[in-house]
Amino acid sequence: MKRIGLFGGTFDPPHHGHVHIARAFADELQLESVIFIPAGLPYHKSIYSDTTNAQRLAMVERIMTLDDRFSVSDCDLLRKGPTYTFDTVAQFREVFPQKQLWWLVGMDSLQQLPKWYRYQALLENTNFAIAARGEIGLGAMPQELQEWLPNALAKSRSEIDGNDGGRAYILQAAYLPISSTSIRSHWSRGNHDGVPATVVEYIDQEGLYRA
Numbered sequence: 001m002k003r004i005g006l007f008g009g010t011f012d013p014p015h016h017g018h019v020h021i022a023r024a025f026a027d028e029l030q031l032e033s034v035i036f037i038p039a040g041l042p043y044h045k046s047i048y049s050d051t052t053n054a055q056r057l058a059m060v061e062r063i064m065t066l067d068d069r070f071s072v073s074d075c076d077l078l079r080k081g082p083t084y085t086f087d088t089v090a091q092f093r094e095v096f097p098q099k100q101l102w103w104l105v106g107m108d109s110l111q112q113l114p115k116w117y118r119y120q121a122l123l124e125n126t127n128f129a130i131a132a133r134g135e136i137g138l139g140a141m142p143q144e145l146q147e148w149l150p151n152a153l154a155k156s157r158s159e160i161d162g163n164d165g166g167r168a169y170i171l172q173a174a175y176l177p178i179s180s181t182s183i184r185s186h187w188s189r190g191n192h193d194g195v196p197a198t199v200v201e202y203i204d205q206e207g208l209y210r211a
């Protein structure tokens with residue numbers, strides 16, 4: 001069974017934390033590709049920056065050379081209205097009817113899942129690949145997810161193949177403490193730690209994160 005990773009995010013900017021988990025998930029879950037999907041209007045997240053959609057897309061395009069399993073889709077940027085992961089997954093399901101789809105997510109985002117549009121259907125339709133994020137442990141997950149997780153983990157072990165959803169996997173690779181928020185706030189002081197060189201070049205060229 002071929003598996004595809006779908007990696008949604010604001011990517012403002014993309015950083016080595018993103019690259020690291022995308023690669024590690026691809027290795028551990030044997031994903032044939034990881035599709036980065038910059039979010040259009042994330043209704044559950046405010047963007048505190050002036051970066052445009054085109055600039056976020058351009059930055060993600062610049063990290064595609066870092067791994068030949070990486071690709072990018074602008075589907076969420078083109079879709080009108082708010083970005084619902086449910087719609088994004090449905091769109092990819094049509095493109096890849098016979099593949100196992102994995103939504104890659106950090107623990108901080110996963111915690112918000114019960115606020116997502118049609119999240120229960122999403123838990124059934126797709127598979128969740130979960131990366132730790134700092135101190136946020138599994139115990140901090142909302143009750144609904146605490147109830148879902150054990151069966152979902154068991155399904156990914158017992159029913160390895162299948163183009164259906166309902167599986168969960170927890171990343172084994174180490175956590176890299178990098179966030180876009182901290183990069184944006186340190187940028188004007190000349191601290192570019194955690195940002196791939198090609199992205200640093202683009203940010204400087206466009207004059208982003210100066211304020």
Ligand code: ATP
Pocket residue numbers: 008009010011012017018021104105106107108109110131132133175176177178179180181182
């Ligand atoms: P911000 O600081 O602006 O909230 P971010 O660094 O969390 O941004 P996003 O583009 O929002 O980056 O993240 C996309 C996805 O990647 C989310 O599911 C997030 O949890 C996950 N993620 C981002 N950075 C890391 C990291 N260092 N380790 C694990 N997961 C991460």
